[in-house]
Structures are given as structure tokens and as C-alpha cells.
Amino acid sequence: MGERYDLVVIGGGPAGLAAAYAAWEHGVKSILIVERDREPGGILNQCIHNGFGLHYFKAELTGPEYAARFVALVKGTGIEFSPDPMVLELTPGREVHISNKTEGYRVIRAGAVILAMGCRERTRGAIAIPGDRPAGIFTAGTAQRYVNMEGYMVGKRVLILGSGDIGLIMARRMTLEGAKVLACVELMPYSGGLTRNIVQCLQDYGIPLYLSHTVVDIQGKSRLEKVIAARVDENLKPVAGTEISFECDTLLLSVGLIPENELTRKAGVTIDRRTGGAVVYENMETSVPGIFACGNVVHVHDLVDFVTEESIRAGKAAARYLTGGDKGDNEAIEIETGAGVSYTVPQKVRPGNVSGGTDVFFRVNQVFAKSVIAVISDGETVARFKRERLAPGEMERIKIPAKVLAQAGRSVTLGVQ
Amino acid sequence: MTVETEGGFRVTGNGCERGVQYARDEITNPTRIITSTVRVSDARLRRCPVKLSAPIPKGKIFEAMGTLDEVVLNLPIRAGQVAVSNVCGTGVDFITTAEMHISG
Numbered sequence: 001m002g003e004r005y006d007l008v009v010i011g012g013g014p015a016g017l018a019a020a021y022a023a024w025e026h027g028v029k030s031i032l033i034v035e036r037d038r039e040p041g042g043i044l045n046q047c048i049h050n051g052f053g054l055h056y057f058k059a060e061l062t063g064p065e066y067a068a069r070f071v072a073l074v075k076g077t078g079i080e081f082s083p084d085p086m087v088l089e090l091t092p093g094r095e096v097h098i099s100n101k102t103e104g105y106r107v108i109r110a111g112a113v114i115l116a117m118g119c120r121e122r123t124r125g126a127i128a129i130p131g132d133r134p135a136g137i138f139t140a141g142t143a144q145r146y147v148n149m150e151g152y153m154v155g156k157r158v159l160i161l162g163s164g165d166i167g168l169i170m171a172r173r174m175t176l177e178g179a180k181v182l183a184c185v186e187l188m189p190y191s192g193g194l195t196r197n198i199v200q201c202l203q204d205y206g207i208p209l210y211l212s213h214t215v216v217d218i219q220g221k222s223r224l225e226k227v228i229a230a231r232v233d234e235n236l237k238p239v240a241g242t243e244i245s246f247e248c249d250t251l252l253l254s255v256g257l258i259p260e261n262e263l264t265r266k267a268g269v270t271i272d273r274r275t276g277g278a279v280v281y282e283n284m285e286t287s288v289p290g291i292f293a294c295g296n297v298v299h300v301h302d303l304v305d306f307v308t309e310e311s312i313r314a315g316k317a318a319a320r321y322l323t324g325g326d327k328g329d330n331e332a333i334e335i336e337t338g339a340g341v342s343y344t345v346p347q348k349v350r351p352g353n354v355s356g357g358t359d360v361f362f363r364v365n366q367v368f369a370k371s372v373i374a375v376i377s378d379g380e381t382v383a384r385f386k387r388e389r390l391a392p393g394e395m396e397r398i399k400i401p402a403k404v405l406a407q408a409g410r411s412v413t414l415g416v417q
Numbered sequence: 418m419t420v421e422t423e424g425g426f427r428v429t430g431n432g433c434e435r436g437v438q439y440a441r442d443e444i445t446n447p448t449r450i451i452t453s454t455v456r457v458s459d460a461r462l463r464r465c466p467v468k469l470s471a472p473i474p475k476g477k478i479f480e481a482m483g484t485l486d487e488v489v490l491n492l493p494i495r496a497g498q499v500a501v502s503n504v505c506g507t508g509v510d511f512i513t514t515a516e517m518h519i520s521g
Contacts, residue, residue, distance in 0.1 A: 151463035
């Protein structure tokens with residue numbers, strides 16, 4: 001008891017590292033990063049493919065290389081790093097309860113807290129696939145860790161359910177390691193992953209993508225033997241007579257990511273049902289003063305570069321909070337989701353805290369050809385942004401100009417026209 | 418992004434400057450940077466990630482992968498160390514992309 005830090009960052013992946021470093025650079029000199037793995041870097045350590053950092057570093061890096069850049073920055077500071085523990089609880093009063101093997105149970109009081117716990121994968125249980133329960137069914141990220149870090153090949157004949165980016169990346173990875181990837185099966189009529197991954201992970205290796213299909217049966221005694229897929233109708237219900245049988249020993253699931261917010265909920269932070277993460281203001285502060293959140297724990301990103309950018313914003317805001325703070329809730333503008341938009345981050349903006357306008361990240365809920373993203377205030381379109389194409393798999397961003405915010409009422413609506 | 422090849426070479430709808438060169442390469446000589454892992458002896462984590470130092474033609478991908486099979490690295494490993502040099506005569510190397518320490 002009795003330990004105190006100005007800032008405790010929960011999670012030592014890309015979000016936590018960038019947030020902690022930004023806070024340090026903005027004057028916070030007592031910072032603890034709590035990370036449950038042995039090494040910092042989070043998910044980047046198993047993402048050995050390249051394509052990271054094109055936006056932020058203007059270089060094409062692999063996951064470990066991107067992580068190493070931030071680890072090196074953090075190592076050059078006095079930021080403390082506590083590997084291996086679990087955070088058991090965070091209270092609304094910013095007490096962080098931690099336990100680990102060597103130091104036992106500790107309660108750390110924090111001046112400010114940044115939540116950077118990332119997300120985890122949806123499992124077979126979460127999507128309720130019927131059938132047997134043999135070995136050989138993995139989430140794509142688990143398989144990625146086995147293959148890339150621990151050196152276990154997870155199977156020889158592989159089917160992939162879901163076309164999220166990790167599933168696509170693993171289709172290529174398993175192929176390169178000598179497995180036969182039979183197909184990628186996607187429930188929706190469009191892919192959930194980035195276009196570049198469809199091209200470079202499936203098309204390069206002639207792996208078929210079955211859109212509007214899903215898995216309807218899993219068969220196998222001890223190890224997976226067969227997976228049955230079928231086409232689905234417009235209500236996403238399987239169509240009888242369209243079954244395709246795949247003889248395979250491995251099924252990888254890439255069926256969505258869920259922000260990991262048990263601690264967040266316990267701390268009394270308001271959660272947005274659309275993102276599965278905390279409701280945040282323009283500076284990444286949550287509904288509980290002094291608790292900030294950034295990265296995949298807030299909303300699932302496609303690109304780590306944007307996680308970094310968002311986390312730097314959170315780190316700077318935590319530093320400002322510790323020295324007086326941004327303005328309170330009373331003048332916040334709500335950003336509401338209109339036609340075609342499934343969520344926005346931030347959900348609330350305090351115009352007094354932004355000078356050059358505010359960046360808003362969002363996703364659309366279907367594929368749109370050439371279209372316009374409109375910001376609507378009191379029934380009038382106050383800002384327009386043209387796009388060639390919009391897809392749910394590609395996160396979008398716009399900047400709402402300061403003058404629009406200054407003239408807005410209590411809310412603005414973001415919609416696709 | 419759209420590419421027209423008739424009567425010259427025209428790229429439209431590219432999101433950034435790199436798009437023009439990328440589109441040209443994709444049609445004339447598609448290349449890729451391959452990433453993979455190699456064995457590490459006596460480490461807690463048994464694989465060290467590697468990447469090609471420059472892109473190679475798509476047709477050489479599997480041949481390049483084959484050169485990694487027999488490679489075993491010893492700790493400590495620094496990032497950027499050559500794991501396989503002159504992969505399949507391309508003049509490109511497989512280099513490590515992470516450092517690994519003896520305690521790790």
C-alpha cells in the first residue's frame with residue numbers, strides 16, 4: 001500500500017507505449033506501465049508481416065520493428081515498466097489493484113490512468129457454430145502466436161472463417177509455411193479486411209474467398225476432419241442445398257475483435273455499445289475524470305499508425321489533466337451516428353479544447369461507391385467530405401472544422417449521402 | 418485505383434504518390450517482401466522473425482522460403498542481422514526484425 005504514480009498506463013502494447021511516452025514528453029515524470037506479458041509490444045510481437053508505419057514513420061516496418069521503435073523511446077526515459085502482473089481492479093478513484101508472482105498484491109494510487117488494454121478475439125463460442133468439438137479450431141491470432149513466436153505449426157489443411165485482417169494474414173502465413181489453405185469463408189457480402197490484404201494474402205496464392213457463406217457444421221472425432229460451409233441469404237440464414245464440404249484438419253476463426261473492457265466497466269466508465277469501448281471526448285478522456293483510454297480498447301483499428309496517433313493524444317491530455325486539465329462536460333457536443341455510420345470516436349467534443357478542429361474516426365455499416373460524408377447540424381449540412389469508396393473494413397476519418405463546432409448546437413450528426 | 422495500359426500507362430484514383438509506382442509494378446513485374454521466422458536455439462521463444470531486405474519477384478517466393486528451413490540462430494540476436502544472404506541469387510538478404518536476449 002501507499003505507492004503512488006502521477007500516471008499509470010494499463011497495457012504495454014503500441015497504445016500504452018505511445019501514450020506513456022507522450023505524457024513523459026509533456027512533463028509527467030512519474031509513470032508506471034503495467035503489462036501482463038513479459039515483454040512490451042503487445043500484439044505487434046506476433047505480427048511479423050510488414051506494412052506497419054507507412055503513415056506514422058513513413059517507412060514500411062514489421063510489427064516487431066514498429067514496437068521496437070517505441071520501446072527504445074520509452075527506455076530512454078524514466079518511465080517504469082512492470083512486466084508480468086495482472087491488473088485486478090481499477091476503482092473510480094484511480095486506485096490500481098495489481099498482483100504478480102514476485103511482489104504479490106499491490107494497490108497503486110494514480111493521479112491519472114490511461115487504459116490501453118487492447119482487444120481480444122471472438123471465439124467459436126461467441127458465434128455459436130454447431131457441430132463436434134474436436135482439436136484443430138483456433139482463433140487466427142492464437143494460431144499466429146503459435147506459428148510466429150512459439151514455433152508450432154497448427155495444421156496442414158486449413159479453412160478460414162471470417163475475412164478479418166488477421167485471418168487473411170494467417171492464410172498467407174500458413175501457405176508460406178507449407179500448409180494448404182482451402183478457402184476463406186465470409187458471412188457478409190463484402191470482406192472485413194483491408195483491400196491490400198485481400199490482394200496480397202488471398203489473390204497472390206490463389207486462395208478462394210467465398211462471400212455470403214458461413215460454416216454450418218464441424219465434424220471430427222479427436223482432430224477436425226471436415227467443415228461444411230453454405231451460402232447464406234440476405235437475412236444471413238444458410239440456404240439448404242448450397243453446402244460445400246471441406247476436408248481439413250484446421251479451422252481458423254477471424255470473426256471479429258472485442259475491446260477488452262472488464263476493468264473499464266468496474267471503474268464505472270460509460271461504455272458505448274456500438275464500439276464496445278469507452279465513450280470518449282476529443283482528448284480521449286472517458287466519462288470518469290482522470291481516466292483516459294486509447295487504441296483498440298476504445299475501438300478496433302485497422303492500422304497501428306492510427307493507434308499511435310490516438311494514444312499520443314491521450315498521453316498529452318493526461319499530462320494536461322495532471323496540471324490543471326481541460327474543460328468539463330457542460331459544453332460538450334455529441335457526435336451522433338446518422339445514415340450508414342456504425343460508430344464514431346470520439347463520441348463527444350468540447351469545442352473549448354480544440355483549436356484547429358477535431359479528428360473523428362468512424363466506420364460505415366455497408367459498402368458504398370462514390371459518396372459524401374456529411375456533418376449535419378440542426379438539419380443543415382455544415383461540412384462535406386467526398387470519398388471514392390467506403391467499406392466497413394476500412395476505418396475512415398474526417399476533421400470537423402473548428403468553426404463548425406463553434407456554431408453547432410448540442411449535437412452534430414455524421415452520415416453518408 | 419484504376420490503371421490504363423492501352424496507349425501508354427495511366428494511373429488514376431491512387432490515394433498517395435506511392436500508388437503510381439505500385440500500380441506499374443503490379444502489372445509489369447509484381448514483387449513482394451516476404452516475412453517469416455527462423456529457428457533459435459535455447460530460447461524461451463523458439464522463433465526469430467525475419468524479412469527480406471528488399472522486394473523479390475512474386476515467382477521466387479516459395480524458393481526464397483525454402484532457404485530458411487536449415488537456418489538456426491544463436492542468442493543474442495540483434496535486429497537487422499543477416500540470416501540468409503543473397504537469397505536465390507537475387508542479391509537480397511533475409512534479415513532479423515527483432516532483438517532477442519539470452520535471458521529472454
